[in-house]
Amino acid sequence: MRFIRKKNMQETEELLYTPQLHWMFTIKPLIQSLPFFLLLLICWLVLRNYSGLLLQSGCCISVLFLHSILKCLFLTGLIIVLLVFVWRIFRYVNTEYGITNKRLIIKKGVLRITVAEIPFDRIESIYCVQGILARVFKYGNIFVSGIGGMMPVFFMVYRPFALRRKIVDIIEKNKTITVIHGDLPKNKPLIEPEPPAKEEPFFRYGTFVRVLPENR
Numbered sequence: 001m002r003f004i005r006k007k008n009m010q011e012t013e014e015l016l017y018t019p020q021l022h023w024m025f026t027i028k029p030l031i032q033s034l035p036f037f038l039l040l041l042i043c044w045l046v047l048r049n050y051s052g053l054l055l056q057s058g059c060c061i062s063v064l065f066l067h068s069i070l071k072c073l074f075l076t077g078l079i080i081v082l083l084v085f086v087w088r089i090f091r092y093v094n095t096e097y098g099i100t101n102k103r104l105i106i107k108k109g110v111l112r113i114t115v116a117e118i119p120f121d122r123i124e125s126i127y128c129v130q131g132i133l134a135r136v137f138k139y140g141n142i143f144v145s146g147i148g149g150m151m152p153v154f155f156m157v158y159r160p161f162a163l164r165r166k167i168v169d170i171i172e173k174n175k176t177i178t179v180i181h182g183d184l185p186k187n188k189p190l191i192e193p194e195p196p197a198k199e200e201p202f203f204r205y206g207t208f209v210r211v212l213p214e215n216r
Contacts, residue, residue, distance in 0.1 A: 009100070017166050019097040019157045022139035026092050028156075029084040031133075033077065040074050097154055099167060101174070104144070104153055118153065120171050122146040128160045142167075 009015065047066055090110045098105040104118045123146050130140040140160030144153045157163055 010102070013100045013102055015098055015100050016170060017099040017163075019099065019142075019154050019163050021092055021095050021097070022137065022156045022158045023092075024133075024137050024139055025156045026085065026088045029081055029088060033081045036077055037074070040070055040077070044070050097157065099170065101170065104167070106153060118144055118146065120174055123167075123171065126164050126167055128164050130160065 047070070087110075091108070094108070094110050094113075096105075096107040098107075103120060104123075106114075106116045108114050123144055125145040127143040127145065127150070128140055129143060134140045134156075139156050139158055141152055142154035142157060142160055142163060143150055154160070154163065
């Protein structure tokens with residue numbers, strides 16, 4: 001997380017969580033290429049079992065041609081898979097994910113670095129996608145839906161559902177109630193005094209009663 005901490009953090013920003021790219025990211029091309037190599041192996045075994053019959057029938061040139069084709073396909077596929085594997089290792093080392101108290105940060109690239117960020121106030125919903133292989137090895141992809149539509153954010157991260165809950169918790173904590181504060185007007189008491197009660201004349205059944213002072 002050196003790139004995000006040094007070059008992409010603001011003064012009032014704090015890094016809260018760092019999603020981890022799953023190790024399956026590096027060997028996934030090897031697993032996906034297994035059907036290709038299995039097919040080549042089956043073709044080679046079939047050719048090996050029936051090579052005697054083909055030689056007896058005078059098809060020596062065709063047998064050698066098929067052997068050379070299978071050998072070239074195997075070597076070419078192996079070189080491509082190894083190159084992709086090495087490239088994936090470089091991408092694995094140079095990929096950084098970060099979650100701060102304000103946004104999501106994604107840094108990718110080896111030769112050309114790409115940095116993207118998504119503020120929390122632009123996020124409307126979060127999706128987690130897992131396949132069969134991803135459920136077995138506990139990794140998945142996180143998609144975010146917001147103002148710009150739905151887009152993938154975190155690719156092949158470890159424990160995606162826990163990561164989704166973490167993002168939702170941070171978003172909920174950032175939702176605060178705005179209270180408008182204002183100064184009270186000057187020379188105005190907090191509690192207005194009640195108006196004085198009006199003195200009622202002493203009338204008793206139509207007769208005026210005069211109240212004399214006590215000291216008189």
